[in-house]
Amino acid sequence: xxDDKNYLIDLTEQNFNEILQLSQQLPxxxxxxxxxxxxxxxxxxxxxxxxxxxxxxxxLVKVNCEQQQAIARQFQIQTVPTTYLFKDGAPLDAxxxxxxxxxxxxxxxxxxxxxxxxxxxxxxxxxxxxDYAGALPLLKEAWHLSDQKNSEIALLYAETYIAMKNTEAAxxxxxxxxxxxxxxxxxxxxxxxxxxIQAADTPEIQQLQQDFSRNPSPEIALKLALQLHQAARNxxxxxxxxxxxxxxxxVLNGDLKQQYLSILAAIGNSDPITNKYRRLLYSxxx
Numbered sequence: 001x002x003d004d005k006n007y008l009i010d011l012t013e014q015n016f017n018e019i020l021q022l023s024q025q026l027p028x029x030x031x032x033x034x035x036x037x038x039x040x041x042x043x044x045x046x047x048x049x050x051x052x053x054x055x056x057x058x059x060l061v062k063v064n065c066e067q068q069q070a071i072a073r074q075f076q077i078q079t080v081p082t083t084y085l086f087k088d089g090a091p092l093d094a095x096x097x098x099x100x101x102x103x104x105x106x107x108x109x110x111x112x113x114x115x116x117x118x119x120x121x122x123x124x125x126x127x128x129x130x131d132y133a134g135a136l137p138l139l140k141e142a143w144h145l146s147d148q149k150n151s152e153i154a155l156l157y158a159e160t161y162i163a164m165k166n167t168e169a170a171x172x173x174x175x176x177x178x179x180x181x182x183x184x185x186x187x188x189x190x191x192x193x194x195x196x197i198q199a200a201d202t203p204e205i206q207q208l209q210q211d212f213s214r215n216p217s218p219e220i221a222l223k224l225a226l227q228l229h230q231a232a233r234n235x236x237x238x239x240x241x242x243x244x245x246x247x248x249x250x251v252l253n254g255d256l257k258q259q260y261l262s263i264l265a266a267i268g269n270s271d272p273i274t275n276k277y278r279r280l281l282y283s284x285x286x
Contacts, residue, residue: 007056008048011063013070019061024089027058027111032072032082034065040081043098047083050105057112087111116145120153127156132164136270143173151181158189165232167193167200169271200231218244218251222259229263237263238277249284257281 011019011030022028031047033040044062051060065072065080075084078096085093085108092110099107113121123138139157146153154177161170171193177186208224221240228237241260244251251257260281264274 007051007059009059009061011061011071012068016071023086028061028086029058030061030063030084030086032063032065032077032080034080037080039098043081046101085111116142116150132160135160140270148176151177155185162189162192165196167196167232168235169273200233202231205231218256222256234263234267235273242277242280245284
């Protein structure tokens, strides 16, 4: 039904019902034009260019009024070009005549998804392929674009961190979700975090914690931090190492600082903990 560009359709009586059903899922622009009429053909071409610029954020449905007179009568088309904007299966706006590109883009905003919705859907596609690292920056952007008010984005953001066994980042996100939005899904994610934390409290970590409490040396701290990092308890690891770096950046001949930087590199820039502890280190350097 869609052509190779995936966002252009020529409407006919044969595909009319199918296109209307599809409009319940995809935003659509119906462009009624007449072959040989320069104004309507140019305006349809402008809509096509915008569809290309938007990477198919809406489907452009072209209606040749000369060939599809019954459809034109059904929409009560009296002049060309005439444009209908559809979303969720219903026309939200319609206007006859030609608009400037700037005016047209303003009118299209009524059906176009918000930027955070686009990034959210892109992240969903990556998550279906289990590309968690690729989805994280998109979810981070989407959440910030929503001013951290879209709890659906936040839940998926936290869920992605949980899949990567990063309980600290996931927990931080969940705590920022308003109490009224902490539904059964929120409770389920919190329970997953609790189970992961319990599983990450290994006998090796428990022993090193006991050793460190008796002898809080940088050597034991480094061993404990590396174990914590392996258990994805990165903030605990970095906080432990930073406590020694505050006193002496060259502790253990610089090895402790190097391991601190290695942990930052391993967890990546998409993790908010990375920026936090990189800034703390820079505050000591400059």
